[in-house]
Amino acid sequence: MRSRLAYCLLLILSSFAACRKDDKSVFDLSPDERINQALSQYQAALTAAPNGWEARITTGTGSIFNFHFKFNDANRVVTYADIDTTSSGTPRESSYRLKALQQPALIFDTYTYLHMLADPDGTVNGGDDGTGLQSDFEFAIDTVTADSIKLTGRYNKTKVTLYKATPAQEAAWQNGGWRKALNFQYLGRILQYFKRLSWGTNAYDITFNNQQHTITFAWVDNSGNPHRVTVRFYYTSQGLVMVTPFTDGAVTITSLNSGSWNAGSNTLQVQVNGVTQGSIAGAVRPARVDLQAPRRWWQFAAQQDSYWASNNGFHVNGVDDAFHIRSIDNFAFLILWPAYGRQSGIIYDLLGYIIVKPDALSLDFGSAYIPPTFTTDGRIIFREFGTLGDVPAAATAAFENTNTQMIEARGYYLVQTGATTYDMVSAKDALAWISWEY
Structure with a gap:
């Protein structure tokens, strides 16, 4: 009996010994080599978009911005953004790097348009001093597919998805399409307090906040009651789209397409809902006075x-x-x-x-x-x-x-x-x- 037990024990020990010898061949690469391989694959994915990447970013404050990125193998990235008429028409080159942190990360490590959203100086982006618009410039890489890359900000958890751009999408940044869409920024040149959006028989006084990406509509109803409604918007290459449509009875506004800016009269031509011609210009009195x-x-x-x-x-x-x-x-x-x-x-x-x-x-x-x-x-x-x-x-x-x-x-x-x-x-x-x- 003892002989049989000893024989069984010998077999078990031999099996463990065999397992220890095989453990050395489970991975062909060391941990550092595997990390470097993954980072190389991510860099290959970033640079494999011949027309760059489109991205839409929603900041922690709820503002929505569009970006265009084009990465190269030398760890340089060219960026456009719809922050203002400069960023939407003038490319800005900066550096980026991929780094193994708690998970692989994409870091924009020199100041670019992306950093403007996170800048703690409120005068840069219209946010609060100390926090800006609560955005990120360091991102954990979540998933990578042939046509998209999903990212999460490391500090403010900003969710970003990069989509491979088409030639037409890249051209819209390069040929001034996006810059024209931001003609709404010229409304700041209207010095009158009242800025009047008019089309057909409709008229509303508006307050336009390009930094926060909001429009406030003000009007007085037929009963003399004042109303103010603020809606968020985001830009497209045609103009702006309301996140939630503005409504006032039978009136609904879902979008305002940007037309030409007349510097002589300080008037911006627009298309309401992409169809109806209208304008935004200064006025010396409210569209309808709140008499009380x-x-x-x-x-x-x-x-x-x-x-x-x-x-x-x-x-x-x-x-x-x-x-x-x-x-x-x-x-x-x-x-x-x-x-x-x-x-x-x-x-x-x-x-x-x-x-x-x-x-x-x-x-x-x-x-x-x-x-x-x-x-x-x-x-x-x-x-x-x-x-x-x-x-x-x-x-x-x-x-x-x-x-x-x-x-x-x-x-x-x-x-x-x-x-x-x-x-x-x-x-x-x-x-x-x-x-x-x-």
């Missing part, structure tokens, strides 16, 4: 015995803080306080300058106005009453220019932009306005 907005704005703060505030003062002729109130020493913000006080039997409004003091905020000086006039056509008109406090010599120009603008004879339209926010727009020419928040 001035009184609603004034009474809201008066009833609270409180004020409206503005951080930057008046925007005039395309210039923010046109009168440089932010240059006043220790300036904090501007206030409009309805029915602030009484003098000589007159209740007056106050446009006050809030100054930062070592231990508190202080209302040091301001302009007083007699009770405003509310016109039947939806305007508010201010008339000067006097000056409160002593205006510092260094603040005199900012103070006087702001006061002169406030008492402009034709007054202002009030546009409600939120539950407790309004824009006050010059009825003279719509070239000056100030934003108020409560």
Whole structure:
């Protein structure tokens, strides 16, 4: 019996020994060699698209951008993007590399258009300082097929799919097709507050935000109720497409195709839904005036015995803080306080300058106005009453220019932009306005 057990044990040990000898031949390549082989295959896939790759990126903030990439074997990539008229028509070359991290990764390692979306400087992309538009420039490689490559951002988890471009798609970037689609950016040259989209008998005031890729439609319905709807859009080589169509009763807008820009009249020709000819141009008054907005704005703060505030003062002729109130020493913000006080039997409004003091905020000086006039056509008109406090010599120009603008004879339209926010727009020419928040 012992002899048979010993024989069986010998067979088992021999089997294990045989397995150990065979383990050395399970893989033909070392781990490093296998990784390098995989990276080489990914690079071959990237460079195997003769017309480059198309990509559509949705950032963490919800904005949608199109890109065109063309990779070569020297770890260089040429990029176009529909961020602005420069990036959509001027190729930018940078470097890229493939690296084995937790999984193989594609890294755009020098600054290019892709980095603009992730730039933490909010002035670059319209996002918040510190986070930008919450996008990526380092991507884990998920899957590779003959016609597509799927990527996931390593930090913000941005999902990107590269699709092999056709000759026509590449040509649309190279021959200015995409750049023409971004003619909407010229709307920034319209200096009037009101930018009017018109076609047929329809008209809407719009606010266009190219950095965030949003359009806000503003209108007043037949009952006098104001409406504002903001929709996201993405570009195509023809123009822009609404992520969610804009609707107002029987009116639906799914797309706006970009036409020619007339620099003389500052007018952009468009096609609504790819069919109907229309235009976007500046206007000096709302498409339909919210007749009750001035009184609603004034009474809201008066009833609270409180004020409206503005951080930057008046925007005039395309210039923010046109009168440089932010240059006043220790300036904090501007206030409009309805029915602030009484003098000589007159209740007056106050446009006050809030100054930062070592231990508190202080209302040091301001302009007083007699009770405003509310016109039947939806305007508010201010008339000067006097000056409160002593205006510092260094603040005199900012103070006087702001006061002169406030008492402009034709007054202002009030546009409600939120539950407790309004824009006050010059009825003279719509070239000056100030934003108020409560």
